[in-house]
Amino acid sequence: MAKFTLLVTILSFGSCYIYYDTGILQDFDYIAYSSFNCKNGYSKIATTTFSNQFEQIPQIFFTNEYFDQEIAELGFKLAITSITKTSFTLEISCNLNRVYTLKLKWFAIDDQRIQVLSNFNMENPDDKTFQIKNPNAQTGFVVITSIRYTGKIDFLLSISKITTNSVTVSITKEAGKFTNLKQIGYFVVVGVEEAFINLGLKTTTGGFSSGALAIQPNRWFAIALQGLNYPNVNNLRIKSIYSNTATTISYTWQTWDQTETPNSHSQIWIAYQFTKIFKPLECFTIRTSRKQVKNLTIPPTFYLEFVQSNQIYTSNGNYVYYVDKSNAPFKLGIQIKCENGKKIKAEFNKCNSCSSQKTHSFSYNCFTQMNYVGFFPVFQQAFPQYNHLKINMQSSSLEIINVVYDQAVTEKTIVNIQILNQ
Numbered sequence: 047m048a049k050f051t052l053l054v055t056i057l058s059f060g061s062c063y064i065y066y067d068t069g070i071l072q073d074f075d076y077i078a079y080s081s082f083n084c085k086n087g088y089s090k091i092a093t094t095t096f097s098n099q100f101e102q103i104p105q106i107f108f109t110n111e112y113f114d115q116e117i118a119e120l121g122f123k124l125a126i127t128s129i130t131k132t133s134f135t136l137e138i139s140c141n142l143n144r145v146y147t148l149k150l151k152w153f154a155i156d157d158q159r160i161q162v163l164s165n166f167n168m169e170n171p172d173d174k175t176f177q178i179k180n181p182n183a184q185t186g187f188v189v190i191t192s193i194r195y196t197g198k199i200d201f202l203l204s205i206s207k208i209t210t211n212s213v214t215v216s217i218t219k220e221a222g223k224f225t226n227l228k229q230i231g232y233f234v235v236v237g238v239e240e241a242f243i244n245l246g247l248k249t250t251t252g253g254f255s256s257g258a259l260a261i262q263p264n265r266w267f268a269i270a271l272q273g274l275n276y277p278n279v280n281n282l283r284i285k286s287i288y289s290n291t292a293t294t295i296s297y298t299w300q301t302w303d304q305t306e307t308p309n310s311h312s313q314i315w316i317a318y319q320f321t322k323i324f325k326p327l328e329c330f331t332i333r334t335s336r337k338q339v340k341n342l343t344i345p346p347t348f349y350l351e352f353v354q355s356n357q358i359y360t361s362n363g364n365y366v367y368y369v370d371k372s373n374a375p376f377k378l379g380i381q382i383k384c385e386n387g388k389k390i391k392a393e394f395n396k397c398n399s400c401s402s403q404k405t406h407s408f409s410y411n412c413f414t415q416m417n418y419v420g421f422f423p424v425f426q427q428a429f430p431q432y433n434h435l436k437i438n439m440q441s442s443s444l445e446i447i448n449v450v451y452d453q454a455v456t457e458k459t460i461v462n463i464q465i466l467n468q
């Protein structure tokens with residue numbers, strides 16, 4: 047009966063959309079496709095269809111757990127060229143020596159708590175900084191997507207810095223080997239704290255055995271290759287061989303015929319379903335004041351202050367501000383000129399889930415003895431988080447919008463103040 051109820055509940059959602067999907071892509075494997083002869087300018091386009099339709103175009107990234115390719119000079123370019131709600135397309139091209147096999151494990155996700163940034167086929171590899179949209183995406187990993195080498199190489203890619211709006215990926219530069227690395231492509235995948243369980247960097251010089259790793263519910267397992275120490279003597283060869291049980295996975299990271307290429311990789315459990323829900327700031331208490339200012343030409347029309355950080359806005363314009371997660375509860379001070387004959391209407395988001403009484407609402411008529419109005423709202427959330435705010439200050443209005451990155455991105459007006467005629 048319990049099972050039946052669950053099934054009915056799922057069906058009653060009435061949606062046949064999917065929000066995550068995964069698979070193995072074998073189009074770039076000469077054993078699966080004998081025509082895959084990737085060398086001397088050969089190129090191939092491969093389209094993969096999802097198991098069902100996504101509601102929104104998903105983000106895609108992939109890892110590679112099987113490399114089989116020749117010594118220098120060898121290079122392949124690989125990029126995602128399009129993503130739709132039902133499929134994505136990859137294009138590969140090889141410049142000189144042969145790439146036999148790349149077996150990609152792809153992941154598609156429609157969730158803004160993860161952000162996929164791609165840096166396909168970067169010529170002249172160097173450190174690079176990327177913009178992040180979700181300020182709560184404060185953790186992440188890097189995974190190699192393409193490479194070109196003209197001799198022995200030895201490098202490691204890693205996240206060297208992450209802030210509320212950017213992430214920097216650095217590459218080590220071993221003397222005498224770095225110049226042989228002509229091109230590198232990678233994903234940097236960032237996310238909220240819950241997004242990744244990173245079991246750490248494994249640097250291997252020979253065979254590697256993971257041991258039994260407990261399976262994590264609602265997460266994908268990925269081997270994120272982020273460095274190679276390739277002597278360019280034999281072919282570049284590594285592949286994962288899994289042996290799983292109902293509760294654990296384990297893999298060996300091995301080779302065949304010739305020795306395994308020394309490498310660095312991270313083991314990561316990637317969430318495709320989340321328990322932490324991000325919601326807009328709610329005003330749970332507010333103090334107001336009305337007073338007389340003797341000379342009303344002195345103060346600005348709007349005086350907006352983020353109390354904890356002392357950030358002040360008084361000029362008309364559009365601004366973006368990231369509120370630090372330590373500012374919880376979050377306090378605002380807003381003071382407004384209230385000239386004779388005008389009135390002030392103000393609303394503050396109070397309750398995200400209420401059907402009525404969603405805001406604290408105020409309406410004040412202005413007159414000489416009450417010509418300066420103040421609002422001092424205090425906002426809270428279920429747990430501390432960074433907040434992306436958009437501030438729009440105009441001559442007779444002030445709006446503050448909270449951009450929230452959850453499964454989807456939403457924008458919620460948390461402060462709306464209008465100066466109107468009486």
Ligand SMILES: *[C@@H]1O[C@H](CO)[C@@H](O)[C@H](O)[C@H]1NC(C)=O
Pocket residue numbers: 341343344
């Ligand atoms: C009000 O302040 C402005 C700017 O400081 C000044 O020019 C003006 O004379 C003041 N008016 C009065 C009535 O004090």
